[in-house]
Amino acid sequence: MVNLKVKCPHCGKSLMNTEHKLDRVSSIELKITYAGKNAPIYLSSKYGSYTIESELIPPQGKVAGFRCPHCDADLKSTRKCEMCGSQMIALELKDGGLVQVCSRSGCRKHMLEFQDPDAELEAFYKAYIKSLK
Ligand SMILES: [Zn+2]
Numbered sequence: 618m619v620n621l622k623v624k625c626p627h628c629g630k631s632l633m634n635t636e637h638k639l640d641r642v643s644s645i646e647l648k649i650t651y652a653g654k655n656a657p658i659y660l661s662s663k664y665g666s667y668t669i670e671s672e673l674i675p676p677q678g679k680v681a682g683f684r685c686p687h688c689d690a691d692l693k694s695t696r697k698c699e700m701c702g703s704q705m706i707a708l709e710l711k712d713g714g715l716v717q718v719c720s721r722s723g724c725r726k727h728m729l730e731f732q733d734p735d736a737e738l739e740a741f742y743k744a745y746i747k748s749l750k
């Protein structure tokens with residue numbers, strides 16, 4: 618498995634929480650907003666894992682808002698989910714590029730985008746393939 622390291626695309630601060638581990642690795646900490654409430658949410662940083670932990674998890678099919686826990690910026694992306702049409706949220710990868718995740722509860726669509734697709738994709742897939750062996 619590949620571990621993603623992400624930061625806020627707005628303030629540039631790391632979104633990794635090294636104390637709160639999920640799947641035995643550092644989690645990605647965001648702030649979720651739903652039905653007028655907000656709470657921290659932890660996402661697994663393993664690419665391909667859907668482990669999440671929060672006191673506030675919207676029911677299946679509901680769309681939540683996600684904010685940076687540091688600067689409170691809305692992490693909504695300009696892109697819509699190909700599977701369900703909801704807004705995606707975008708996080709910046711520490712090594713360049715973006716990871717986008719669907720904001721709808723239960724939708725497992727996520728994607729990676731690289732600024733320098735050749736170099737970064739190659740490095741990513743090398744690590745990914747190695748982890749599958
Ligand atoms: Zn921020």
Ligand SMILES: [Zn+2]
Pocket residue numbers: 698699700701702703719720721724725726
């Ligand atoms: Zn979706």
